[in-house]
Amino acid sequence: MGTWGTGLYADDTCCDVRDDYVQALKSGMPDDEAYRYILQRHSFVLDDPEFSYMVYFPLAETTWKYGRLNEELRSIALALLKQLEDCSSWGAGAKARKKVQQALEEKLLTPQPERKLVKFVPVKPRKIRTTAEVGSVFLIALPNGNKAALVLVGFLELEKSTDPVFSALCWQGEDNPSREELEPLTLHTVAFESGLGAMPHVGIIPRDERKSIMSDLQFLDYLSFPGLPFSPRNVVFTGLGRIAQDIQTFIDIHAKP
Structure with missing residues (x-):
């Protein structure tokens, strides 16, 4: 919002x-x-x-x-x-x-106008951005060459599409992570700044509607973390590049010495 x-x-x-x-x-x-x-x-x-x-x-x-x-x-x-x-x-x-x-x-408190007729307009079906299940884990490339992990925590129905919403774990690395690496971090997720303050979830603004917003993410079919908290009100939508930069900045600031 x-x-x-x-x-x-x-x-x-x-x-x-x-x-x-x-x-x-x-x-x-x-x-x-x-x-x-x-x-x-x-x-x-x-x-x-x-x-x-x-x-x-x-x-x-x-x-x-x-x-x-x-x-x-x-x-x-x-x-x-x-x-x-x-x-x-x-x-x-x-x-x-x-x-x-x-x-x-x-x-x-004043009388409302007469009931206005509204022209019927057939509704076009919403575009489904992904059929991945809640809990699915994806990797996103960071500017420093490392990867970060996004967990799909829910979906939002927008005007023309149903969009995935993610939480980003406080992890980065060069190689694909194991469950042992990520599972302890599911309680410690990245906060994304917005005009309304820090948000725990992020959605992807498409750069080109002809291209899937998921095409630049790497799906880890061996990992799943369903049940992570999801608050539909606390989502910020931004471009994939900005998401990667925000994750890297957050992790760099909060990384253990």
Whole structure:
């Protein structure tokens, strides 16, 4: 997730909620089903009360815009707006954020537009980046010539693809590692810096959609570490070269003397 301002949609998650809801309508999903679908799809955000507004605010605003705001969602959003009246945590952006929330509250308290017709658009199937199983281990080449180990810990469904998410172990070496080398390190993984702080997981941004994002990784078919922790909210997506550099830097800093 990334945040770049105080606006309602100045955040990756809020944009995803809006876009996912509109796409659900375009796919022909009934109103109530589309509403429930968004809550289920973004349940990992709703699990944390501190961030639940990132789902309810954009969903309320978008359903209002399309004439589909139900009373349940209206009540939840208005209650959250009341709870979050104090915007001081936004620092220098507190005044701007307060205006955004006041505008949303005013909108939700006014009659919504007539129900807008949405043109049906067949949904294209998401691109499956890999069929590897959770726990699979891959090697990535580091800038210093060594290799590092990535463990596939889960998947995220993005707009057009289902992408693998990895944790990187604090190991580097010239040769392929053994289980004995890596297993003790499954509790000590690399932290990847992002705009929201250090993240335990990383996903790969494709450099060329015509090429598999897995093609530059070496699959170790003799190793598997299923069951590693996976938090869908704590993922940063970046290019493969940046991933390799970040792993090398982290290991060099935290390597034992």
